């Protein structure tokens with residue numbers, strides 16, 4: 001226990017005195033190891049950010065475990081409403097703590113720069129004390145299971161607060177910044193539907209790594225029932241539920257079982273379904289119409305000639321499904337006053353691009369993650385394989401002009 005605390009504190013203290021992080025130039029070899037009888041489609045290759053990718057996957061797996069435990073025992077007092085009326089649960093905070101802890105431990109010599117959704121303000125108030133204690137207990141129980149050497153009380157409540165606040169980086173166009181949404185789709189999480197743990201890495205303004213942990217997502221075909229009753233389907237689905245999507249810029253996108261032992265997972269290379277004809281395309285959108293206008297996407301579908309009904313899913317699982325060809329289009333049209341955050345798209349963006357798709361705003365401009373914590377967007381987001389994407393951007397212009 002003490003050793004882990006010293007590493008953590010040492011890492012934080014050293015970091016305050018260090019200048020910009022040196023670029024990582026260590027070559028690293030990805031070693032896919034097939035589970036018995038499972039073919040893998042990943043050639044050994046040298047990855048510039050291979051060590052960081054492994055750390056990101058381990059962090060997302062750890063956080064996903066905490067989320068799964070909490071969703072199974074979710075109760076009303078473990079949920080608070082934020083000023084923007086979106087919910088936050090002990091799992092949002094706990095997942096942010098575990099990702100920060102895990103990434104910081106994998107590189108204790110530099111202070112982590114992380115752009116993450118949650119901050120500790122509510123938990124530092126007297127009214128937040130019991131929630132803080134519950135988060136600390138949860139985080140420690142997941143750590144004790146994953147790392148028995150740490151003992152039962154690896155982190156104190158004060159350390160939990162410090163780890164949450166590592167997520168307060170402004171991001172920006174230079175250097176390295178991790179980008180985290182500890183639970184994307186908290187409404188889906190609370191509603192026992194889909195959600196995802198989303199971690200990206202920005203290097204000099206470009207998203208170079210992305211990992212999505214999707215605890216309730218089946219590894220096989222996905223239908224509407226998985227969007228609306230994801231947790232129940234997951235509980236019934238056993239070992240075939242739980243997906244980990246990942247991508248390294250320039251090296252493709254991959255899917256793996258989420259709950260595989262580290263080093264034993266079988267990764268499969270994934271590609272978008274490059275359908276060109278709208279009649280064969282299925283589009284995805286939010287379950288929540290207050291997050292994305294269902295009437296705008298319906299108008300887009302009519303304009304383009306999409307005939308299949310939408311597949312409604314919470315969170316960035318939609319980017320994962322697009323990347324593995326389960327649907328061909330993802331559209332998101334939030335209310336005009338809503339400002340999109342980089343953590344809601346960074347991981348999914350690089351995974352879709354590496355799977356051969358395009359992710360832009362409604363005017364066709366590629367998303368830019370270099371401008372701080374927010375994205376500047378024209379109307380909304382359109383993600384699809386290239387041919388269909390071009391037609392969608394044209395349709396968006398017509399719908400806007402109508």
Ligand SMILES: Nc1ncnc2c1ncn2[C@@H]1O[C@H](COP(=O)(O)O)[C@@H](O)[C@H]1OP(=O)(O)O
Nearest residue numbers: 086183184185186286288290291314315334344
């Ligand atoms: N009022 C809102 N309008 C649009 N998006 C919102 C709003 N409130 C929260 N969100 C965010 O929308 C995303 C979920 O979209 P979807 O409906 O497709 O799952 C999440 O990032 C969610 O944040 P959070 O990360 O807190 O869940």
Ligand SMILES: [Mg+2]
Nearest residue numbers: 086087117186
């Ligand atoms: Mg939120």
Ligand SMILES: [Mg+2]
Nearest residue numbers: 181184185344
């Ligand atoms: Mg989110």
Ligand SMILES: [Mg+2]
Nearest residue numbers: 117181183184
């Ligand atoms: Mg969130």
